[in-house]
Amino acid sequence: MRRFTRKGSVLTARMSEAEVAMLASLIGQLVELTTDALGEPAAESADPLERLSAELSAEPDEPEQSGDPVIQRLFPNPYPHDPQAASDYRRYTQADLRDQLVAHARQVLDDLAASGSGSRPVAVAEADVDSWLKVLTALRLSLAARLGVSDAEGVEELAALPEDDARAYLYSVFEWLGFAQETLVGSL
Template sequence: MTGGFRARRGVVSATFAADEVRLLRGLVAELVELVRSETPISTKPPEDSLAALVGQMASTEPPDDEVLARLFPSAYNDDENAAGEFRRFTEYGLRDAKVKNAEIVLESLGDPAFSDQVTVSLNPDEAQAWLRNLTDLRLALGVRLGVEDDDEDTWAALPDDDRRRQVYGVYVWLGWLQESLVRAVW
Protein backbone atom coordinates (compact mmCIF):
# COMPACT_ATOMS: atom_id res chain seq x y z
CA MET A 1 0.00 0.00 0.00
CA THR A 2 1.22 3.46 -0.85
CA GLY A 3 2.76 5.68 1.80
CA GLY A 4 1.26 8.72 0.09
CA PHE A 5 2.94 11.51 -1.80
CA ARG A 6 6.25 13.01 -0.74
CA ALA A 7 8.22 15.97 -2.06
CA ARG A 8 11.91 15.70 -2.80
CA ARG A 9 14.04 18.11 -4.84
CA GLY A 10 11.07 19.78 -6.52
CA VAL A 11 9.44 16.50 -7.52
CA VAL A 12 6.39 15.03 -5.86
CA SER A 13 6.22 11.24 -5.95
CA ALA A 14 4.37 8.24 -4.58
CA THR A 15 4.75 4.51 -5.01
CA PHE A 16 1.56 2.54 -5.55
CA ALA A 17 0.90 -1.19 -5.39
CA ALA A 18 -0.34 -2.66 -8.67
CA ASP A 19 -3.83 -3.16 -7.17
CA GLU A 20 -3.97 0.53 -6.23
CA VAL A 21 -2.97 1.51 -9.75
CA ARG A 22 -5.68 -0.72 -11.23
CA LEU A 23 -8.23 0.77 -8.83
CA LEU A 24 -7.22 4.35 -9.65
CA ARG A 25 -7.12 3.67 -13.39
CA GLY A 26 -10.59 2.12 -13.24
CA LEU A 27 -12.08 5.00 -11.26
CA VAL A 28 -10.49 7.62 -13.50
CA ALA A 29 -11.66 5.82 -16.65
CA GLU A 30 -15.22 5.64 -15.30
CA LEU A 31 -15.14 9.34 -14.50
CA VAL A 32 -13.96 10.17 -18.02
CA GLU A 33 -16.72 8.01 -19.46
CA LEU A 34 -19.31 9.80 -17.31
CA VAL A 35 -18.01 13.28 -18.16
CA ARG A 36 -18.03 12.47 -21.87
CA SER A 37 -21.33 10.56 -21.82
CA GLU A 38 -23.76 13.38 -21.34
CA THR A 39 -22.57 16.42 -23.21
CA PRO A 40 -25.80 17.95 -24.45
CA ILE A 41 -25.37 20.15 -27.48
CA SER A 42 -27.39 23.30 -27.86
CA THR A 43 -29.81 22.98 -30.77
CA LYS A 44 -30.51 26.70 -30.83
CA PRO A 45 -28.70 28.69 -33.50
CA PRO A 46 -26.30 31.28 -32.09
CA GLU A 47 -28.11 34.53 -31.35
CA ASP A 48 -25.04 36.70 -30.94
CA SER A 49 -21.63 37.14 -32.48
CA LEU A 50 -19.79 35.64 -29.48
CA ALA A 51 -21.83 32.46 -29.79
CA ALA A 52 -21.07 32.33 -33.50
CA LEU A 53 -17.34 32.70 -32.80
CA VAL A 54 -17.28 30.07 -30.08
CA GLY A 55 -18.92 27.48 -32.28
CA GLN A 56 -20.30 24.31 -30.69
CA MET A 57 -21.82 25.05 -27.32
CA ALA A 58 -23.33 23.03 -24.52
CA SER A 59 -27.00 23.02 -23.70
CA THR A 60 -28.35 25.55 -21.25
CA GLU A 61 -29.96 22.75 -19.23
CA PRO A 62 -28.20 21.33 -16.16
CA PRO A 63 -27.12 17.67 -16.36
CA ASP A 64 -29.65 15.02 -15.34
CA ASP A 65 -27.07 12.83 -13.60
CA GLU A 66 -26.57 13.90 -9.98
CA VAL A 67 -22.78 13.45 -10.15
CA LEU A 68 -22.55 15.58 -13.28
CA ALA A 69 -24.80 18.17 -11.66
CA ARG A 70 -22.28 18.41 -8.81
CA LEU A 71 -19.26 18.41 -11.12
CA PHE A 72 -20.87 21.15 -13.24
CA PRO A 73 -23.08 23.13 -10.85
CA SER A 74 -25.21 26.10 -11.83
CA ALA A 75 -23.29 29.35 -11.64
CA TYR A 76 -26.37 31.33 -10.62
CA ASN A 77 -28.82 29.51 -8.37
CA ASP A 78 -31.24 32.42 -8.31
CA ASP A 79 -31.30 33.11 -12.06
CA GLU A 80 -32.04 30.19 -14.41
CA ASN A 81 -31.44 32.25 -17.55
CA ALA A 82 -28.04 33.50 -16.44
CA ALA A 83 -27.10 30.01 -15.24
CA GLY A 84 -28.13 28.53 -18.59
CA GLU A 85 -26.16 31.07 -20.58
CA PHE A 86 -23.10 30.59 -18.40
CA ARG A 87 -23.40 26.81 -18.84
CA ARG A 88 -23.82 27.17 -22.59
CA PHE A 89 -20.50 28.99 -22.95
CA THR A 90 -18.41 27.17 -20.34
CA GLU A 91 -19.47 23.56 -19.93
CA TYR A 92 -17.55 22.15 -22.90
CA GLY A 93 -14.36 23.76 -21.68
CA LEU A 94 -14.94 22.48 -18.15
CA ARG A 95 -15.59 18.97 -19.40
CA ASP A 96 -12.48 19.06 -21.57
CA ALA A 97 -10.38 20.26 -18.62
CA LYS A 98 -11.65 17.40 -16.44
CA VAL A 99 -10.83 14.87 -19.17
CA LYS A 100 -7.34 16.36 -19.63
CA ASN A 101 -6.69 16.14 -15.89
CA ALA A 102 -7.80 12.51 -15.98
CA GLU A 103 -5.55 11.78 -18.96
CA ILE A 104 -2.56 13.20 -17.07
CA VAL A 105 -3.35 10.93 -14.11
CA LEU A 106 -3.75 7.88 -16.35
CA GLU A 107 -0.53 8.61 -18.22
CA SER A 108 1.46 9.10 -15.03
CA LEU A 109 0.14 5.85 -13.53
CA GLY A 110 1.51 3.77 -16.36
CA ASP A 111 0.65 0.10 -16.71
CA PRO A 112 0.70 -2.04 -13.55
CA ALA A 113 0.92 -5.25 -15.60
CA PHE A 114 4.70 -5.05 -15.73
CA SER A 115 5.45 -4.60 -12.04
CA ASP A 116 4.00 -5.19 -8.59
CA GLN A 117 4.40 -1.48 -7.87
CA VAL A 118 4.44 1.79 -9.80
CA THR A 119 6.24 4.97 -8.77
CA VAL A 120 4.60 8.17 -9.94
CA SER A 121 6.73 11.33 -10.16
CA LEU A 122 4.89 14.58 -10.78
CA ASN A 123 6.00 18.02 -11.84
CA PRO A 124 3.97 20.96 -10.45
CA ASP A 125 1.46 21.00 -13.34
CA GLU A 126 0.90 17.25 -13.09
CA ALA A 127 0.43 17.52 -9.33
CA GLN A 128 -2.28 20.14 -9.88
CA ALA A 129 -4.00 17.87 -12.41
CA TRP A 130 -3.89 15.03 -9.86
CA LEU A 131 -5.38 17.27 -7.17
CA ARG A 132 -8.24 18.34 -9.44
CA ASN A 133 -8.87 14.76 -10.54
CA LEU A 134 -8.83 13.38 -6.99
CA THR A 135 -11.35 16.08 -6.05
CA ASP A 136 -13.59 15.00 -8.93
CA LEU A 137 -13.27 11.31 -7.99
CA ARG A 138 -14.13 11.98 -4.34
CA LEU A 139 -17.06 14.17 -5.33
CA ALA A 140 -18.40 11.49 -7.67
CA LEU A 141 -18.07 8.71 -5.08
CA GLY A 142 -19.47 10.91 -2.34
CA VAL A 143 -22.56 11.74 -4.39
CA ARG A 144 -23.15 8.12 -5.43
CA LEU A 145 -22.77 6.93 -1.83
CA GLY A 146 -24.75 9.79 -0.29
CA VAL A 147 -21.88 10.86 1.97
CA GLU A 148 -22.83 13.70 4.31
CA ASP A 149 -20.81 15.85 6.70
CA ASP A 150 -20.02 14.13 9.99
CA ASP A 151 -21.55 10.75 9.07
CA GLU A 152 -18.44 8.61 9.65
CA ASP A 153 -20.21 6.66 12.42
CA THR A 154 -22.94 5.62 9.99
CA TRP A 155 -20.36 4.17 7.63
CA ALA A 156 -18.39 2.51 10.42
CA ALA A 157 -21.58 0.78 11.61
CA LEU A 158 -22.17 -0.97 8.28
CA PRO A 159 -21.31 -4.68 8.19
CA ASP A 160 -17.92 -5.56 6.72
CA ASP A 161 -19.54 -7.38 3.79
CA ASP A 162 -21.66 -4.36 2.81
CA ARG A 163 -20.42 -3.15 -0.58
CA ARG A 164 -21.14 0.47 0.40
CA ARG A 165 -18.68 0.21 3.26
CA GLN A 166 -15.99 -1.01 0.88
CA VAL A 167 -16.65 1.83 -1.55
CA TYR A 168 -16.64 4.27 1.36
CA GLY A 169 -13.21 2.90 2.24
CA VAL A 170 -12.04 3.84 -1.27
CA TYR A 171 -13.57 7.31 -0.77
CA VAL A 172 -11.62 7.74 2.48
CA TRP A 173 -8.42 6.43 0.86
CA LEU A 174 -8.76 8.93 -1.98
CA GLY A 175 -9.16 11.69 0.61
CA TRP A 176 -6.04 10.55 2.41
CA LEU A 177 -4.15 10.36 -0.89
CA GLN A 178 -5.33 13.85 -1.81
CA GLU A 179 -4.28 15.21 1.58
CA SER A 180 -0.82 13.68 1.22
CA LEU A 181 -0.48 15.33 -2.19
CA VAL A 182 -1.59 18.71 -0.82
CA ARG A 183 0.99 18.43 1.97
CA ALA A 184 3.71 17.44 -0.49
CA VAL A 185 2.90 20.32 -2.83
CA TRP A 186 2.81 22.94 -0.10
Protein backbone atom coordinates in the same frame (compact mmCIF):
# COMPACT_ATOMS: atom_id res chain seq x y z
CA MET B 1 -0.40 2.92 -0.87
CA ARG B 2 2.44 4.64 0.84
CA ARG B 3 2.18 8.36 1.33
CA PHE B 4 3.50 10.84 -1.23
CA THR B 5 6.96 12.18 -0.48
CA ARG B 6 9.00 14.88 -2.16
CA LYS B 7 12.23 14.18 -3.99
CA GLY B 8 13.39 17.47 -5.47
CA SER B 9 10.63 18.78 -7.72
CA VAL B 10 8.94 15.37 -8.01
CA LEU B 11 6.42 13.86 -5.60
CA THR B 12 6.35 10.08 -5.46
CA ALA B 13 4.19 7.40 -3.91
CA ARG B 14 4.42 3.66 -4.03
CA MET B 15 1.11 2.14 -5.20
CA SER B 16 0.33 -1.51 -5.74
CA GLU B 17 -0.71 -2.81 -9.12
CA ALA B 18 -4.30 -3.09 -7.85
CA GLU B 19 -4.28 0.52 -6.60
CA VAL B 20 -2.94 1.85 -9.91
CA ALA B 21 -5.54 -0.18 -11.81
CA MET B 22 -8.36 0.98 -9.51
CA LEU B 23 -7.38 4.64 -9.78
CA ALA B 24 -7.01 4.41 -13.57
CA SER B 25 -10.41 2.70 -13.80
CA LEU B 26 -12.09 5.36 -11.65
CA ILE B 27 -10.56 8.11 -13.77
CA GLY B 28 -11.67 6.39 -16.97
CA GLN B 29 -15.20 6.11 -15.61
CA LEU B 30 -15.16 9.78 -14.59
CA VAL B 31 -14.06 10.86 -18.07
CA GLU B 32 -16.66 8.61 -19.70
CA LEU B 33 -19.46 9.88 -17.46
CA THR B 34 -18.44 13.49 -18.02
CA THR B 35 -18.16 13.22 -21.79
CA ASP B 36 -21.39 11.19 -22.04
CA ALA B 37 -23.27 13.83 -20.05
CA LEU B 38 -21.61 16.95 -21.44
CA GLY B 39 -20.35 15.86 -24.85
CA GLU B 40 -16.93 15.02 -26.23
CA PRO B 41 -14.16 17.60 -25.94
CA ALA B 42 -13.72 19.73 -29.04
CA ALA B 43 -10.96 18.73 -31.44
CA GLU B 44 -7.80 20.71 -30.86
CA SER B 45 -6.86 23.28 -33.45
CA ALA B 46 -3.90 25.65 -33.54
CA ASP B 47 -6.18 28.47 -34.70
CA PRO B 48 -8.13 29.89 -31.73
CA LEU B 49 -10.87 31.32 -33.98
CA GLU B 50 -11.31 27.93 -35.65
CA ARG B 51 -11.55 26.28 -32.20
CA LEU B 52 -14.12 28.82 -31.03
CA SER B 53 -16.16 28.40 -34.20
CA ALA B 54 -16.16 24.60 -33.79
CA GLU B 55 -17.21 24.87 -30.16
CA LEU B 56 -20.03 27.29 -30.88
CA SER B 57 -21.40 25.19 -33.72
CA ALA B 58 -21.11 21.95 -31.73
CA GLU B 59 -22.65 23.17 -28.48
CA PRO B 60 -26.43 23.46 -28.19
CA ASP B 61 -27.90 26.90 -27.66
CA GLU B 62 -29.71 25.73 -24.53
CA PRO B 63 -27.61 23.01 -22.85
CA GLU B 64 -29.69 21.00 -20.42
CA GLN B 65 -28.85 20.44 -16.79
CA SER B 66 -27.88 16.79 -16.29
CA GLY B 67 -30.03 14.70 -13.97
CA ASP B 68 -27.02 12.65 -12.82
CA PRO B 69 -26.10 13.56 -9.22
CA VAL B 70 -22.39 13.18 -9.99
CA ILE B 71 -22.55 15.68 -12.86
CA GLN B 72 -24.63 18.00 -10.70
CA ARG B 73 -21.99 17.80 -7.94
CA LEU B 74 -19.06 18.32 -10.31
CA PHE B 75 -20.72 21.04 -12.37
CA PRO B 76 -23.17 22.71 -9.96
CA ASN B 77 -25.81 25.18 -11.04
CA PRO B 78 -24.79 28.59 -9.65
CA TYR B 79 -28.20 30.07 -10.55
CA PRO B 80 -30.84 27.62 -9.28
CA HIS B 81 -33.54 30.31 -9.20
CA ASP B 82 -32.80 31.79 -12.61
CA PRO B 83 -33.20 29.26 -15.45
CA GLN B 84 -31.98 31.68 -18.13
CA ALA B 85 -28.83 32.61 -16.22
CA ALA B 86 -28.21 28.93 -15.46
CA SER B 87 -28.57 28.07 -19.15
CA ASP B 88 -26.23 30.88 -20.15
CA TYR B 89 -23.70 29.79 -17.56
CA ARG B 90 -23.75 26.21 -18.87
CA ARG B 91 -23.52 27.40 -22.47
CA TYR B 92 -20.49 29.59 -21.87
CA THR B 93 -18.56 27.52 -19.31
CA GLN B 94 -19.59 23.85 -19.51
CA ALA B 95 -17.36 22.90 -22.45
CA ASP B 96 -14.29 24.57 -20.95
CA LEU B 97 -14.85 22.98 -17.55
CA ARG B 98 -15.33 19.57 -19.16
CA ASP B 99 -12.22 19.98 -21.31
CA GLN B 100 -10.15 21.03 -18.29
CA LEU B 101 -11.28 18.01 -16.27
CA VAL B 102 -10.52 15.65 -19.16
CA ALA B 103 -7.07 17.22 -19.65
CA HIS B 104 -6.28 16.86 -15.94
CA ALA B 105 -7.49 13.25 -16.04
CA ARG B 106 -5.23 12.49 -19.00
CA GLN B 107 -2.23 13.87 -17.13
CA VAL B 108 -2.94 11.66 -14.11
CA LEU B 109 -3.47 8.63 -16.34
CA ASP B 110 -0.12 9.34 -18.04
CA ASP B 111 1.60 9.48 -14.64
CA LEU B 112 -0.05 6.23 -13.57
CA ALA B 113 0.97 4.53 -16.83
CA ALA B 114 4.57 5.66 -16.31
CA SER B 115 4.64 3.68 -13.06
CA GLY B 116 4.49 0.43 -15.03
CA SER B 117 1.31 -0.71 -13.25
CA GLY B 118 2.88 -0.02 -9.88
CA SER B 119 6.25 -1.67 -10.58
CA ARG B 120 7.82 1.77 -10.07
CA PRO B 121 6.67 4.58 -7.77
CA VAL B 122 4.06 6.92 -9.19
CA ALA B 123 5.92 10.15 -9.91
CA VAL B 124 4.14 13.49 -10.07
CA ALA B 125 6.02 16.51 -11.34
CA GLU B 126 5.43 19.61 -9.26
CA ALA B 127 3.85 21.25 -12.32
CA ASP B 128 1.26 18.42 -12.47
CA VAL B 129 0.18 18.46 -8.81
CA ASP B 130 -2.76 20.71 -9.66
CA SER B 131 -4.07 18.10 -12.13
CA TRP B 132 -3.76 15.37 -9.52
CA LEU B 133 -5.54 17.40 -6.84
CA LYS B 134 -8.37 18.34 -9.18
CA VAL B 135 -8.87 14.75 -10.33
CA LEU B 136 -8.71 13.31 -6.80
CA THR B 137 -11.24 15.94 -5.68
CA ALA B 138 -13.54 15.15 -8.61
CA LEU B 139 -13.35 11.43 -7.80
CA ARG B 140 -14.14 12.04 -4.12
CA LEU B 141 -17.06 14.29 -5.04
CA SER B 142 -18.31 11.63 -7.45
CA LEU B 143 -18.21 8.91 -4.81
CA ALA B 144 -19.81 11.23 -2.26
CA ALA B 145 -22.67 11.87 -4.70
CA ARG B 146 -23.14 8.14 -5.32
CA LEU B 147 -23.03 7.42 -1.58
CA GLY B 148 -25.43 10.28 -0.79
CA VAL B 149 -22.91 12.14 1.36
CA SER B 150 -23.39 15.87 1.63
CA ASP B 151 -21.78 16.67 4.98
CA ALA B 152 -19.40 15.41 7.67
CA GLU B 153 -22.25 13.64 9.45
CA GLY B 154 -22.88 11.53 6.36
CA VAL B 155 -19.21 10.55 6.24
CA GLU B 156 -19.35 9.49 9.90
CA GLU B 157 -22.40 7.32 9.20
CA LEU B 158 -20.57 5.59 6.36
CA ALA B 159 -17.52 5.01 8.56
CA ALA B 160 -19.76 3.01 10.92
CA LEU B 161 -21.07 0.68 8.19
CA PRO B 162 -20.54 -3.05 8.69
CA GLU B 163 -18.09 -4.62 6.24
CA ASP B 164 -20.82 -6.64 4.54
CA ASP B 165 -22.72 -3.48 3.53
CA ALA B 166 -22.29 -2.86 -0.22
CA ARG B 167 -21.46 0.80 0.43
CA ALA B 168 -18.55 -0.08 2.73
CA TYR B 169 -16.22 -0.79 -0.19
CA LEU B 170 -17.07 2.51 -1.90
CA TYR B 171 -16.49 4.27 1.40
CA SER B 172 -13.05 2.63 1.70
CA VAL B 173 -12.19 3.88 -1.80
CA PHE B 174 -13.45 7.35 -0.80
CA GLU B 175 -11.14 7.27 2.22
CA TRP B 176 -8.20 5.95 0.16
CA LEU B 177 -8.61 8.85 -2.28
CA GLY B 178 -8.67 11.22 0.72
CA PHE B 179 -5.43 9.72 2.00
CA ALA B 180 -3.80 10.14 -1.42
CA GLN B 181 -5.00 13.73 -1.59
CA GLU B 182 -3.89 14.53 1.96
CA THR B 183 -0.39 13.10 1.55
CA LEU B 184 0.02 14.78 -1.83
CA VAL B 185 -0.78 18.16 -0.28
CA GLY B 186 1.38 17.36 2.75
CA SER B 187 4.39 16.63 0.57
CA LEU B 188 4.29 20.05 -1.07
